[in-house]
Amino acid sequence: MKLSELLQPSAVKVVGKLTSKKRLFQDLGEVAAASYGLDLNGAINSLQERESLGPTGVGHGIALPHARIEGLERVVGAFFKLDTPLDFDAVDRQPVDLIFALFAPAESGVDHLKALALVSRTMRDEKTCTKLRANADAATLHAILTSIPSSKVA
Template sequence: MRIAEFLSPQAVIADMQSRTKPEVLRELSATLVRAHPLLQEDRLVEVLREREKLGSTGIGEGVAIPHGKLPGMTQLQAAFGVSRAGVDFEAIDGKATHLFFALVAPENSAGVHLKALARISRLFKNPRFRASILEAPTTADIHALIIQEDARP
């Protein structure tokens, strides 16, 4: 599985405006809906909020992977956003979060969902890659960097 299969260029935000955790979830959900009009924004926000209640998806080093499962979806979808200012996302390391990778999977897709989470987590462990994303000026540049890094063996 490659990230290109579930992250479209239209679902990337180069400069998020959100300043709080709920705003981040709303902005990522709105972006997913713009890229995939059959999705419902309020339902997406609720699914992501419910998962956050179990514990923050802020994995540290400036990265968060909010995720959830949504009935009626046929395939995994994602949105990615960069917050230049950083947001308090209650990350495990207590640091501000700048890189947000939201995943929404079909309700009965544990394997795909977990593989995608593991792949994204592995990708964003690389400090040089995180820095290059933060320096990328446009959504097209950000998307290309993610796809290029994910294609490496």
């Protein structure tokens, strides 16, 4: 599995200021609906339901919200770089500015976990995060994320 298989260029955005997680999930749902044909309300509700189980802010300014969606055929993703970090109840109590959301089929056990592990490894790489934070162009962000050799994130 590669990030280029999960992430369409249209699902990468640079976002100014968000006021809440709820607004973030709304925006992520809109991007997922437009890029992958997901049901907007289903995507938003699934993200909020998962987040209610525990925050998906993993520390170092990174959040990995994820949700299972009925009717989805494969795992897909959306990436947001926030100009203004958002309080996310992260494990290290730091606000987040890099958000990689995953949407997986309701019945995808292993594929969902593999995708989450791939994204997690990618976002733990300090050099990758530095490059992402230094760029404000969505096409460049997509290129950074999808050009990482599999061996580097494995």
